[in-house]
Amino acid sequence: MRKRIGFTTSLPVEVIFAAGHIPIDLNNLFLEHDSSALVHSAELKGFPATVCSWIKGNFSTALASNLDEVIGITQGDCSNAQSLLDMIGEEGLATFTFAFPPRRNYADLDREIRRLEEHFEVDRSQTMQAKERLDKIRAKLLILDEYTWKHRLVSGKENHLWLVSSSDFNGDPDRYEEELDAFLKEAEKREPLPAKLRCAFLGVPPIYRDLYDTIVELGSDVVYNEVQRQFAMPYLEADIVDQYLRFTYPYTVKERLEDIIPELQKRDVHLLISYIQSFCHLQIDNILLKKYLKQPFLTLEGDKPEPMDSRTLLRLESFFEVHS
Numbered sequence: 001m002r003k004r005i006g007f008t009t010s011l012p013v014e015v016i017f018a019a020g021h022i023p024i025d026l027n028n029l030f031l032e033h034d035s036s037a038l039v040h041s042a043e044l045k046g047f048p049a050t051v052c053s054w055i056k057g058n059f060s061t062a063l064a065s066n067l068d069e070v071i072g073i074t075q076g077d078c079s080n081a082q083s084l085l086d087m088i089g090e091e092g093l094a095t096f097t098f099a100f101p102p103r104r105n106y107a108d109l110d111r112e113i114r115r116l117e118e119h120f121e122v123d124r125s126q127t128m129q130a131k132e133r134l135d136k137i138r139a140k141l142l143i144l145d146e147y148t149w150k151h152r153l154v155s156g157k158e159n160h161l162w163l164v165s166s167s168d169f170n171g172d173p174d175r176y177e178e179e180l181d182a183f184l185k186e187a188e189k190r191e192p193l194p195a196k197l198r199c200a201f202l203g204v205p206p207i208y209r210d211l212y213d214t215i216v217e218l219g220s221d222v223v224y225n226e227v228q229r230q231f232a233m234p235y236l237e238a239d240i241v242d243q244y245l246r247f248t249y250p251y252t253v254k255e256r257l258e259d260i261i262p263e264l265q266k267r268d269v270h271l272l273i274s275y276i277q278s279f280c281h282l283q284i285d286n287i288l289l290k291k292y293l294k295q296p297f298l299t300l301e302g303d304k305p306e307p308m309d310s311r312t313l314l315r316l317e318s319f320f321e322v323h324s
Contacts, residue, residue, distance in 0.1 A: 003068035008058055008084065009077040010167045010231050011098045012113050012244055014130040017173070019120035021068075025168040027205070029065060030057035035305035038064070045087075052279045053207060053304050055080050062088050069094040076100030076250025079281050100250035110241045124240075131240050134169065134233075137177050141166055141232045144184060149223035149267040152192040156201070156222025157212035158183075163228035164205050193221065197324065198268055200224040202260065202289060203275040203282065207302040214308060215273075218320040223267045226260060253288040264295065271296050271323055273316075278303040296323050 003021045006029075007013075016023040030038060035057055042056035043049065055078060062070050072085040074097045085095045098116055101108035117127060144162055147154040162180065169176040197220040204227055215222060230249050237243040248255045264272075272295045276283045283301075290297050298319040300312060308316070 004066060004171075005069050005071060006062050006065065006067045007071040007073070007098075007168075008081055009073045010247070010249065011071065011073055012116060012127070012240060013168060014127050014134060014240060015113065015116045015120055015122060017134070018117075018122040018126040018130040021120070022171040023168045024065065024067065024171055025165075026058040026061050026065075026070070027054060028165060028167065028170075030054070030061045031207075031209075031305060033061070033064075039304060047087075050279055051080065052078065052277050054078070054204075054277060055084050057305065059084060059087055062093060063091055067093060069096060071096045071098055073097075073250075074099050075102065100244075104245050104251060104255065106241055106245060109245055113241060113244070127240060131243070134173060135236050137169065137173060137180065138166065138233050138236060140177070140180055140184065142234060142236075144180070144187075145229060145232075145234070147184070147187055149198075152195075153187045153190045155193060155212070156199070156215065156225065159222065160201070160205065160212060160225050160228050163225055163232045166232040196221045197270050197320065198223045199271045199273060200226065200260075200264055200267070200269045200295075201228075201273050201275065202226045203286070204277060204280075206275050206300075207277065207305050208300075208308050208312075209305065210307045211275075211300075214313065214316060215320075218317060219324055220271065220320055222273075224263055224269055226256070226263075229263075230259070253285045253292075256285075257289070257292055260289075260293070264293070269295060271319070272298065273319075274299050276301050 004024055005016050005021050006024045006026045008026055013023045038060035039053050039056045041060040047056045070088050070093055072081045074081045089095045096119055099112055144154055148159040199220045199222050201222045227249055230247055233243055235246045237246060248259045272293055274286050274289055276286050278301055286299055
């Protein structure tokens with residue numbers, strides 16, 4: 001039976017596709033619906049106001065989405081992931097865990113991927129067949145990324161939307177690829193976007209709904225979406241373990257900087273926006289990012305899935321005004 005498998009952040013999605021199931025990134029699904037209502041629903045269940053809105057949104061989304069199982073990434077993502085799984089399990093939904101090793105280690109990650117394969121009753125050869133299929137799409141996303149920073153045929157917002165959805169390929173790689181092919185053909189015919197201040201977006205995808213549009217209105221555009229690009233697995237390693245070892249999001253600031261610094265140089269980035277989520281442990285990592293990156297740096301903190309508040313908008317306006 002083909003199952004709908006939710007998950008809380010990127011993991012070796014190849015295994016789920018190899019098993020013939022439909023992977024669903026709960027974060028993406030959360031923002032596609034009435035996300036404020038989903039957050040409120042979790043709070044009615046007792047989730048505290050001081051818990052990240054993504055956690056509350058994932059909980060309500062999982063329960064409202066006719067899923068067969070939820071996989072929680074309990075190491076390498078949110079520190080509340082295990083508690084989230086406990087709450088989901090209490091509602092009668094099957095759960096499973098996946099953990100990225102605390103440090104990049106081939107043997108440990110290989111063991112964890114094999115545990116996932118065993119759970120879904122597939123072997124490594126089947127996983128690699130799925131990887132080969134997905135990598136053909138990922139290669140096209142690399143072209144889309146170049147269209148963003150090199151040729152300026154694709155906006156930062158479009159880049160964000162395509163790359164962030166590659167965490168699960170919207171559950172249907174064939175349809176995703178068809179739509180991507182059509183988009184690339186359309187983009188090729190465009191005139192290059194006007195020259196603007198070149199901005200990088202660092203950190204998890206924003207919960208604000210209007211951030212990218214506002215950046216453009218203020219005379220800039222994003223030419224580098226750090227974590228979204230990581231979801232697209234840009235290195236296309238031949239071995240699946242190597243591929244997820246190079247996935248920087250689950251690891252330390254040091255590994256992230258090894259990816260960020262060369263990309264900032266290659267893309268001629270002028271300004272940095274580092275997004276952090278309220279009540280998230282990644283706020284501490286942001287201290288080190290600011291220490292080691294030399295471009296003008298603005299930290300934005302988001303809480304609920306809504307347009308930017310007036311204070312955040314004022315800070316963003318002031319940042320671009322000073323550096324324009």
